[in-house]
Amino acid sequence: MKKTRIIQLCFLLFAVAFAGCKGKSGSEQAGGAFTPGELWPDNNGVHINAHGGGILHDGDTYYWFGEHKTEGTAGNNALVGVHCYSSKDLYNWKDEGVALSVVTDDSTHSIAKGCILERPKVIYNKKNNNYVMWFHLEPKGAGYSGALSGIAVSDKVAGPYKFLRAVRPNAGSWPTNVQDIHKQRVPESDRSKFTGGSLPAHPDSLNLLGRDMEGGQMARDMNLFVDDDGKAYHIYSSEENSTLHISLLTDDYTNYSATYARFFPGRFMEAPAMFKRDGKYYLIMSGCTGWAPNAGRSAVAPSIWGPWEELENPFVGEGSDLSFHSQSTYVLPAPGKSGQFIYMGDRWTPENAIDGRYIWLPIRFEGDQPIIEWQDKWSY
Ligand code: DGJ
Numbered sequence: 001m002k003k004t005r006i007i008q009l010c011f012l013l014f015a016v017a018f019a020g021c022k023g024k025s026g027s028e029q030a031g032g033a034f035t036p037g038e039l040w041p042d043n044n045g046v047h048i049n050a051h052g053g054g055i056l057h058d059g060d061t062y063y064w065f066g067e068h069k070t071e072g073t074a075g076n077n078a079l080v081g082v083h084c085y086s087s088k089d090l091y092n093w094k095d096e097g098v099a100l101s102v103v104t105d106d107s108t109h110s111i112a113k114g115c116i117l118e119r120p121k122v123i124y125n126k127k128n129n130n131y132v133m134w135f136h137l138e139p140k141g142a143g144y145s146g147a148l149s150g151i152a153v154s155d156k157v158a159g160p161y162k163f164l165r166a167v168r169p170n171a172g173s174w175p176t177n178v179q180d181i182h183k184q185r186v187p188e189s190d191r192s193k194f195t196g197g198s199l200p201a202h203p204d205s206l207n208l209l210g211r212d213m214e215g216g217q218m219a220r221d222m223n224l225f226v227d228d229d230g231k232a233y234h235i236y237s238s239e240e241n242s243t244l245h246i247s248l249l250t251d252d253y254t255n256y257s258a259t260y261a262r263f264f265p266g267r268f269m270e271a272p273a274m275f276k277r278d279g280k281y282y283l284i285m286s287g288c289t290g291w292a293p294n295a296g297r298s299a300v301a302p303s304i305w306g307p308w309e310e311l312e313n314p315f316v317g318e319g320s321d322l323s324f325h326s327q328s329t330y331v332l333p334a335p336g337k338s339g340q341f342i343y344m345g346d347r348w349t350p351e352n353a354i355d356g357r358y359i360w361l362p363i364r365f366e367g368d369q370p371i372i373e374w375q376d377k378w379s380y
Contacts, residue, residue: 036361040093042093052346054122054223054330064085064087067117073350077114077140078111079113082098084097084157097159112139113140117137121223123232130153132153132252135150147220149222169216175245183210225275225304228276233247233274233304235283236272245260246263263308274304291348293322294322295313298310311370
């Protein structure tokens with residue numbers, strides 16, 4: 001064999017071997033299809049690190065923001081911050097780096113390294129021509145007792161974001177649908193019987209709303225929703241996760257407006273994801289079982305303020321009782337397909353947080369009922 005032929009052959013073998021390596025790190029999902037549950041490599045061949053995430057569609061580009069997880073169980077805490085990726089087609093994602101970094105030189109800071117920073121979402125604010133990020137924040141070392149909302153802003157979509165504050169929602173204000181029972185005092189001894197679990201506790205008789213009225217309501221799993229009129233809402237699990245709250249934000253999207261309402265008392269809904277279809281509002285949510293999957297929930301309403309009607313588990317078919325081993329994080333209008341939506345969920349791997357997978361599936365409707373069926377591979 002001629003020398004040049006041998007060199008060509010060596011080059012070919014090297015190229016094949018290199019492509020094989022990339023394949024092992026999971027090149028399946030990139031390209032022109034979604035393969036739920038597989039590794040999803042970014043432009044560098046690294047599995048996307050944006051858990052509990054959401055999408056901002058800005059111009060002709062999609063931005064995916066999510067929790068940057070690290071290895072092991074320690075990786076469930078925020079050791080890095082919020083990661084951002086960009087894409088033109090939703091299949092292929094470019095690493096845009098860390099959009100919001102945790103603070104490494106002050107362990108008392110609200111977003112100190114080691115805090116819990118979950119479910120970050122970003123929306124564009126027209127009034128100030130800037131980007132506003134909200135996330136569920138638990139200060140370092142206090143477990144999930146803080147139940148705070150963190151807010152950060154940036155003039156550039158991919159950041160860096162500047163941390164503004166951490167707050168409990170709507171301190172000093174009652175919801176629009178407050179009941180008389182909430183204005184009565186409940187002895188602390190009665191409340192201590194409440195463990196905050198997923199048991200059918202009675203949040204109204206324990207009056208967790210009244211307990212937190214002055215200091216601000218609890219806010220854990222959360223999402224944002226911007227309506228067609230530009231009004232933005234924060235949707236979050238409150239009252240020890242027992243009840244969902246929906247709060248109107250101020251015009252600059254960086255604070256609560258004090259207008260809010262509570263829904264599904266005692267239903268322990270987590271992971272709320274809101275979307276609008278043909279003038280109706282929809283929610284896809286989960287039950288409340290920590291990192292473990294459970295059966296999904298769904299609801300519909302003619303107005304964001306209700307009345308909300310709870311529907312069926314939107315997941316259908318084998319594995320639907322565990323939402324195909326996923327938990328909702330966002331619902332995205334399908335590009336160029338009016339009235340069609342993409343379910344985005346997380347398949348958590350708390351024993352090795354960084355390995356968490358993404359379950360993206362199409363949503364179809366039977367009447368008002370959203371339906372999500374499993375597909376190994378699909379394109380919109
Ligand atoms: C379920 C929530 O949906 C997650 O965001 C996270 O808070 C885990 N619970 C923690 O157990």
